[in-house]
Amino acid sequence: MKTMTTKEVQEMLENKQAVSLIDVRETEEVAAGKIPRAVNIPLSLLEFRLQDIDKSKEHTIVCRSGNRSGQAARFLESRGFHVINMDGGMLEWNGPIE
Template sequence: MKEITAVDLEKLLDEGKTVNLIDVRETDEVATGKIPGAINIPLGLIEFRLQDLDKSKEYVLVCRSGGRSGRATEFLESRGFHVMNVTGGMLSWNGDIE
């Protein structure tokens, strides 16, 4: 599984890089704040939203601590998607939130 640290993700965003970020936390968790630009697809809905994702893009997945996004990363990899897990999740995120 490919992984990226929260610090490296923040650097990419600060450099203006396009990052396809998916937050797999539950809606009520995301309501407390998410990384700007992230779309919310709760882990339990990932398999039902595959048609909304593009296999030609790379996605970065985040959750609270990295566990759920790790499971989502493995699931999407098994379906042929290019994905990376944010190690440490939002607990490691020190950047802006919206």
């Protein structure tokens, strides 16, 4: 599984690079703030929302600490998606939130 640090993701966003972010935290957690442009698909609903994820793109998966996003990344990889796990999750995120 490919991984990326929070700093690397932040730099990509600051440089206006095309980044697809999927936040797999639960809705209540995301309400406290998420990375701009991130789409919330809770881990508990991921298997039911596969049709909402573009298989032709690479997606960076985000959660609170990096554990659930790792689970989600492994699951999506097993279904043929191209994904990167953001190590450290929102606990280590120092960039803007919305």
